[in-house]
Amino acid sequence: MDTQLDFYTVKDLEARYRVTRSRVYARINGLKEKGYTLEPEKVEGRSIFNAEQVALLDRLDSHMRAGKDIHDFPAVDGRNHEGCLACIDTGASARESR
Numbered sequence: 001m002d003t004q005l006d007f008y009t010v011k012d013l014e015a016r017y018r019v020t021r022s023r024v025y026a027r028i029n030g031l032k033e034k035g036y037t038l039e040p041e042k043v044e045g046r047s048i049f050n051a052e053q054v055a056l057l058d059r060l061d062s063h064m065r066a067g068k069d070i071h072d073f074p075a076v077d078g079r080n081h082e083g084c085l086a087c088i089d090t091g092a093s094a095r096e097s098r
Helices: 010-017 022-033 051-065 085-090
Strands: 007-009 041-043 044-048
Touching: 007 010, 007 051, 010 022, 010 044, 010 051, 022 051, 044 051
Parallel strands: none
Antiparallel strands: 007 044, 041 044
């Protein structure tokens, strides 16, 4: 069982997903290319990701462990709901998410 934290460092994400640091950043950058906002907070020079950002990364991890590619992961349409987890779950459009 994973311990639930309020914030996660890149090192925490490496351990959580059992991947290298470069793979963590590849996933983050892949999600950014799909329209998600995943800018970490900087604390004492470290990148800190919040629980909502990690929930999105968890969904991507499950998607990839099911044998799918990051390119198949749902993209954000870029209007008014970047990173909206409810929209990913339902496939809702920006108009439906308001």
